[in-house]
Amino acid sequence: MQAFENLDDEAFRRLVRDWLAEELVQVSDRFPAPVSPHDMVFRRAWEDHLCAAGWSGLTWPRAYGGKALPIARMVIYLEEYARSGAPQGVNVIGHGILGPTLLHFGSEAQKQRFLPELLANREVWCQGYSEPGAGSDLAALRTRAVLKGDHYEVTGQKIWTSYAHIANWCFLLARTDPSAPKHKGISFLLVDMKTSGITVRPIRQMNGEQEFNEVFFDAVKVPVENRVGDENAGWAIAMAAASFERATYFIPRLVRMEEEFRDLLAVARARRPGVGVALDDPAIRERFAQSYLDVHVLKLFACRMLETMEGTPGPEGSYLKLFWSESHQRLLELAMDVLGPAARLGPQDPEAVDRRHWQRDYLWSCAETILAGTSEIQRNIIAERVVGLPR
């Protein structure tokens, strides 16, 4: 890959676009056609390829192997990535959350140990926060970490742990002081998934895929040097970690939603008469108009957020999360109605509507109003911190 540090924005955009187009074909050709963008092996191979070519740590400092690019360049990269149709990697939690967290809060030894492995994609990470009794109310978590000399002994259960079945490492929150107020007695630990006492149990999702897991910890030894920050200071680290990805998280999702909108319109126009709902139905036309507006409103939200992101991230991210997840669900519900019963068939069914996997995307969109804070929680944040309503 050509050095890109000295290119102007347009040249950088072209470089990213051309590189992705060429290399995606090369990596896809290694797999039997048609390769699914959701195939985990393909996703990992593609992500390894990206990292080997230097497309990781784009905004990280050079001292830690990053490219120190400004955020505007990152936005261009993410826009072109989403347009290319390239699959999402499997180490998104490592690159998006753990890396920036270590850069801000990690010790020098932790940065030297973990960042190079992450940049090269040799170690995949998962995030062990949620528990059966602690989701929206995360600070209610009960997994314990008891200090025993040079290590903690971790016991408890995590759930909905994406990628735990393929992860080499997990960053988790565990209670180190049960007598402290609930937000104050929590520590942030880095746990090697090969340690004895860890059991990973997959959870099958309704779309047939399996990305989630339950993870059980039974007296798992975690060296003290794997604690990030001070003991009992994990809550603040976890909250900051959640904000690192926020500004750029939605860029590829907005680009993809705009493309889905265009695709749906094109597929709907090409449908045989009598299949699905006709495009001249006024109610359907109104829903298309609404989705068109949704995409534009989302772009404006995202622009405002990027302009203000140099400061401390505020509750504005909740608007974007809420509006994106709910309008994306509306778009995919429209797809189901417009495309007719065949759109409900899975990608393996020969009668399914085109290879864009409408059924899969529709089912997956149900998770979007839950992950990273449910819609109810986002509304609570907006009500209390933006509108100023009483708790």
Ligand SMILES: Cc1cc2nc3c(=O)[nH]c(=O)nc-3n(C[C@H](O)[C@H](O)[C@H](O)COP(=O)(O)OP(=O)(O)OC[C@H]3O[C@@H](n4cnc5c(N)ncnc54)[C@H](O)[C@@H]3O)c2cc1C
């Ligand atoms: C696709 C996906 C990937 C995920 N990946 C991970 C991961 O990698 N690691 C991880 O740790 N977790 C992960 N999660 C878990 C996710 O963070 C939780 O599902 C989420 O925080 C909600 O918690 P819960 O499922 O326990 O629901 P609960 O908190 O039990 O909520 C149940 C319902 O009650 C409502 N509710 C709860 N509290 C309030 C309130 N105060 N006011 C109003 N309504 C309320 C909620 O909105 C929801 O409708 C993932 C979830 C999804 C869907």
